[in-house]
Each structure stands twice: as C-alpha cells, then as structure tokens.
Amino acid sequence: MSIPLEPVAVPDRVRDLAGGAALVCVWHNDYGGLTFRATPDAGEPFFIKWGPLQDESNLRDEAERMRWARQWIRVPIVLEQGSDAEHEWLVTAALDGESAVAPQWETRPELAVRAVGEGLRALHDALPTEECPWEWSVATRIENAERRGIRVPDRFRDTPPIDRLVVSHADACCPNTLLDADGRWFAHVDLGLMGTADRWADLAVASMSTEWNYGPGWEDTLIEAYGLEPDRERLAYYRDLWNAT
Incomplete structure (x- = not known):
C-alpha cells in the first residue's frame, strides 16, 4: 500500500x-x-x-x-x-486532514508517530464495545482467513488473555490516521474490518507499521504515546497473527 x-x-x-x-x-x-x-x-x-x-x-x-x-x-x-x-x-x-504518511509527516516521524498512538488511544476510549455489532476477535480472523483458503497454524488458537477489550480499528497502520495542519491526530479512515478485540491487536499492527513508513526505531514511541509500556508477548503474537492471516 x-x-x-x-x-x-x-x-x-x-x-x-x-x-x-x-x-x-x-x-x-x-x-x-x-x-x-x-x-x-x-x-x-x-x-x-x-x-x-x-x-x-x-x-x-x-x-x-x-x-x-x-x-x-x-x-x-x-x-x-x-x-x-x-x-x-x-x-x-473529504476531511480537512492528511494521512500520517504524507510527505511532510514522513520527514517529521516523531511528531507523526506520537499522533498516531494518541489517535488510536482516543479511538479505543471513545467507541463503546457494548454497542459494537462486529468482532475482530482471533476466532473471527482465523475463520475469515480459512474462508479465503489460508491455513492458519494451530498455535494461534492459544490466545493471550485479553488485556482490554476495545472496538479495534482492525487496520491501524499509520496511513489510516489523518493529521491536522499542526501534526495532531484528526480522524480515522479505512474501517472495513472494525470490531471488538484486545487493544494489543491494533497496537501490534500500528507499531509494526512505523518501520514500514518511517524506518526502524519508532515502535515503542507509538506505544508510549498510546499510554502503555510495550507488552512483548502480546505484540509478538498479534504481529505473527497479522502476517499469518
């Protein structure tokens, strides 16, 4: 992309x-x-x-x-x-914002990465899980993948305990956060798979995508901006699941 x-x-x-x-x-x-x-x-x-x-x-x-x-x-x-x-x-x-990977933000990675982390936290805090009619659970993702002919290894069925259930973006890569003219998070796009999941499912993808878009060294910055310390076990699991499905 x-x-x-x-x-x-x-x-x-x-x-x-x-x-x-x-x-x-x-x-x-x-x-x-x-x-x-x-x-x-x-x-x-x-x-x-x-x-x-x-x-x-x-x-x-x-x-x-x-x-x-x-x-x-x-x-x-x-x-x-x-x-x-x-x-x-x-x-x-159209919204009055630009993707966090627009050229002007690619040259200011710390500002952009922190905005994406803060924006993801705001999304998780705002959307009510009890009113969300969709899931992005591990079981749902595996079912979706297998319906497309992808054989998902059995090890992914042994899931980490849910830390916090949120309405996840489900494609929380950096390009899908829009920033305003000052580099603050502004809006979210590409919500086609949105549904309830552990917040680390989104955090794994969002932090992983910082390397694709800004280069190495920004993964923990995004998680810090979200307001957490990195959970290495959950990050590894959900990144591997992303690649497997």
Whole structure:
C-alpha cells in the first residue's frame, strides 16, 4: 500500500462517479484498489475508493462501520456506496486532514508517530464495545482467513488473555490516521474490518507499521504515546497473527 509515484489509469466507473471533477490518485493497495481525490470546479472535494471485489473485507461493510463510528469519532461521511459484478466503490466527503504518511509527516516521524498512538488511544476510549455489532476477535480472523483458503497454524488458537477489550480499528497502520495542519491526530479512515478485540491487536499492527513508513526505531514511541509500556508477548503474537492471516 502506498502513494502512487506514477500516473494511474482512471477506471470508467470512477470517472462517472467524479462527474467531471478533477481526479488525482492518492493511494493504491495490494488488491488493486485505488483511492482518488476528486476536486470539482464548484463545491467541496470528495474521495472515491474503487477496487476489485475481494473476500477479506468489502466497501459495503466499511460504509456501515463508518456510519456507526461517526457517532463518537471523526471519520469520513459516506456519500455513496455500490458494486457491480467485479468491482465496488465508496464515495466519501473529504476531511480537512492528511494521512500520517504524507510527505511532510514522513520527514517529521516523531511528531507523526506520537499522533498516531494518541489517535488510536482516543479511538479505543471513545467507541463503546457494548454497542459494537462486529468482532475482530482471533476466532473471527482465523475463520475469515480459512474462508479465503489460508491455513492458519494451530498455535494461534492459544490466545493471550485479553488485556482490554476495545472496538479495534482492525487496520491501524499509520496511513489510516489523518493529521491536522499542526501534526495532531484528526480522524480515522479505512474501517472495513472494525470490531471488538484486545487493544494489543491494533497496537501490534500500528507499531509494526512505523518501520514500514518511517524506518526502524519508532515502535515503542507509538506505544508510549498510546499510554502503555510495550507488552512483548502480546505484540509478538498479534504481529505473527497479522502476517499469518
């Protein structure tokens, strides 16, 4: 997953959804999914996510989760969601923030990493587990993986005791936190798998992603900004589970 460095062909469906707005591809992922910023001549900018249908998650579920989560946290407003036989799309209003891995924040890693950690803690503190209709538990993740034909080693069924049950982001990589102009956390995006889980499931992924985006040495900084000391056992388990599923 990364910001495209070369021009990207715009799918016909995206052009239709843009309605004549100028398009810039701002993200592409491993599944062939693309995200475009659309800027009309008049009116507010918006974003279009488009990609092939795939089994792990879908944009219909993401739209549902965003509508639920925005009762308590700042997430994009859903404008439209749909699909055809091969692809799906999601249109959302733009937020006044930038990804924590935008070029200006990549050069200021400590500021960005701390903002991501603080933002993740705010998400966990704000979203009510008792009202969340979805899970991102270990059992649910293993079931999802095996439905996609992935054989998950039996050792992952022996799970660490839950430290604190939260509504997890479920893809808490640094790019999915938006920062404001001062480098403070502002909003969250890409909530397609959101559900209840141990908070270390998110912390493992978020801290691990600091190396992908900013280089080595920032993992513990993120956890410190969240407000905890690193739990090496839980971090190792949930990172291995992420890679296995």
